[in-house]
Amino acid sequence: MVAEKPSKKLFAVKLRVWRQAGPSAPGAFVEYSLNTVNPDMSFLEMLDVLNDDLTMKGEEPVAFAHDCREGICGTCSCTINGKPHGPGQGVATCQVYMRAYRDGDVITIEPFRAKAFPIIKDLVVDRSAFDKIQQAGGYITARAGSAPDANAIPVPKGDADLAMDAAQCIGCGACVAACKNASAMLFVAAKVGHLGVLPQGQAERDRRVLAMVSTMDSLGFGSCTNQYECSAACPKLISHDFIARMNRDYMGASFRQMFKAEAASTGGGAG
Ligand code: FES
16 A cells, blocks of 8 residues: 655745836835745745746746756845845755745745846846956966866865865855945955965965955945854855955055055066
């Protein structure tokens, strides 16, 4: 005899979803009731069900960004009940499950709010500002297609671990959305940090931190006031210690740049 699977008890939630037809259209919260929520659904699957309902009724589905649906790509960024990526800790929106909610809950879903992340539509924001920061210096100079042997450059274990901690950043923007100043310091610090602790990242180290910080400043992100909301909201739990590390790097690079400029103007220099 085949044992019957216990049936999951479906429940109902009320959704308040930010709807905005385009970048310059006025936006507002619209309420929807969903009565067949399975606790094992992911949050994005729940939005899929909502969109199926809306489509069947001939209404415009809710635009939301997603790709990997497994916490890797960082596109599924939205704020759920006031918290970027919702109720979990160390997870992205796509890794939130509906078992985190109860029958009758009201769930407010809105896009990441920041001047540097303009809304494209509904829950989708333009985060190309992050790409610009990355393009300013988030790379090393190496010939493509000629990867050296992994053991050719010894890296101390502690440095390798630290670099991996920083490299976990998926560029989702939760740090910006969580910060009252919409600061991008945690994102930039992670990108600067992960190359800055490795021997391969030393050649561009000063240039990288100066360029990435000045690009960040030019794109409308706010300043860090050490509230650490960024680390708390980060789906990869990246530590705010990287911000202190970046500030030290930035100061050192600024002094070196100043001394070099002074030496050049007075005709001095190393010699
Ligand atoms: S969809 Fe890729 S991190 Fe959520």
